[in-house]
Amino acid sequence: MRKTLWFVAVSAACGLAALCPTLSAQAGPAAAARPVSLDDTTIVRALYVNRWASQSPRRMRQLIALADSTEINALVIDMKDEFGLNFESTDPVVERNAGHGGRIPHLAELLDTLKAHRIRPIARLVVFKDSVAARVNPDHVIHQPNGQPWRDKKGLTWVDPYDTTIWDYDIRVAEEMARLGFAEVQFDYIRFPEPYPSLPPQVFRDANGMTKPQALVRFLEAACPRVRKAGALCTADIFGLVTTVPGALEVGQQWEPLSPRLDVLLPMVYPSLYPHGAFGLALPNANPYQVIYDATSRAHERDLKLRIGSSAHVRPWLQAFTLGKPRYGAHELEEQKRAVYDAGYDSWTLWNPGSLYEAFVPALEKTTVSRKKPFGSKEASR
Numbered sequence: 001m002r003k004t005l006w007f008v009a010v011s012a013a014c015g016l017a018a019l020c021p022t023l024s025a026q027a028g029p030a031a032a033a034r035p036v037s038l039d040d041t042t043i044v045r046a047l048y049v050n051r052w053a054s055q056s057p058r059r060m061r062q063l064i065a066l067a068d069s070t071e072i073n074a075l076v077i078d079m080k081d082e083f084g085l086n087f088e089s090t091d092p093v094v095e096r097n098a099g100h101g102g103r104i105p106h107l108a109e110l111l112d113t114l115k116a117h118r119i120r121p122i123a124r125l126v127v128f129k130d131s132v133a134a135r136v137n138p139d140h141v142i143h144q145p146n147g148q149p150w151r152d153k154k155g156l157t158w159v160d161p162y163d164t165t166i167w168d169y170d171i172r173v174a175e176e177m178a179r180l181g182f183a184e185v186q187f188d189y190i191r192f193p194e195p196y197p198s199l200p201p202q203v204f205r206d207a208n209g210m211t212k213p214q215a216l217v218r219f220l221e222a223a224c225p226r227v228r229k230a231g232a233l234c235t236a237d238i239f240g241l242v243t244t245v246p247g248a249l250e251v252g253q254q255w256e257p258l259s260p261r262l263d264v265l266l267p268m269v270y271p272s273l274y275p276h277g278a279f280g281l282a283l284p285n286a287n288p289y290q291v292i293y294d295a296t297s298r299a300h301e302r303d304l305k306l307r308i309g310s311s312a313h314v315r316p317w318l319q320a321f322t323l324g325k326p327r328y329g330a331h332e333l334e335e336q337k338r339a340v341y342d343a344g345y346d347s348w349t350l351w352n353p354g355s356l357y358e359a360f361v362p363a364l365e366k367t368t369v370s371r372k373k374p375f376g377s378k379e380a381s382r
Helices: 002-014 057-068 107-116 131-136 164-180 212-229 255-261 288-305 330-342 358-363
Strands: 045-049 074-081 120-126 184-188 233-239 264-268 317-319 348-351
Touching: 045 057, 045 120, 057 107, 074 164, 107 120, 107 164, 120 164, 164 184, 164 212, 184 212, 212 233, 212 255, 233 255, 255 264, 255 288, 264 288, 264 317, 288 330, 317 330, 330 348, 330 358
Parallel strands: 045 074, 045 348, 074 120, 120 184, 184 233, 233 264, 317 348
Antiparallel strands: none
16 A cells, blocks of 8 residues: 555656556565665665655656666665755654655655665665754754854754764664664764864863764764664765775764774765875876775775675765766766776765766666676786
8 A cells, every 4th residue: 555655646746657657567566675684795786865856756756767777776865964854753852853844755655665676775864964953952062162053164053973862863763764664774974074274163062081983983882783673774974085094084984993883884985075186196086997996995905904804894975976077977987886896896876966867877787787806806906
């Protein structure tokens, strides 16, 4: 019944059912869902789906059809972002922080449909860059020295990453996502805001001598067991620089403390975000293969030193957008994918802030096939 209701909503958005052949053909019994667990044979190739796309039955139909016809087998869906929740919670503590950004219609039916199409549902949860929770809970935010709420360059207030009340709220959201049927809970903005010199100092009332990396680790130590117990994997997005910088970034992220505590790390290794000279390149954005290969290989090396040998443990975010020159399209995506495989991994996720992937479809294979090379092999070198 759930799936039928969502099909009705989608058909209404599409117009006539005849215009929606992919969904119309799926009216029979649901196919078996993909397993929640990961091992070295698990391949996850995903698209990011923002709040607005996920609330549009028409756009979701298009993305499902794209996955049906290519190697894409997972969708990372915004379920909690800086605009609040993207679902209607049954937990009153969670629901009071909902915000006014709308909700996904018929979420349970959508999840049933994704599973019927063998598409892995992944819930993206923005953690500490949460202006809605900051507004609703003014006693639990980062402060300025004068006692006023601290704001970033966009004027947004962040909740305090040291605050265990905030931890519990985010973990409750994550548990609800797992119980609803998401295979993974992907924490994003699991970090402190950048301490720009042009902004006031950040004051953390609950730090009590704890370092930033320690705070992030303790949050994960509290969150991940509860997420797994509720039935989902515990994963997190991190800055791409974390793979190559030996110490902790100013935002608190560091590879060695984070890696053992997560089922998957997703470094954002977008070539456009690396400065001139990174990896010995005058223009990193014009060299997507080398940037992705060097950054991802370094992550692999550091995991091996931690005795983490799983080739499913690192899943880089790849650049499916243009920022500066050159313009990114199918060729640039092919280069990034090849770099991931040469670095010993099979999985990746595409980021486009508008969830618009049509320009990159020519770079997608028709089926999901393992392409990873033995890490460190001559075959993988260039």
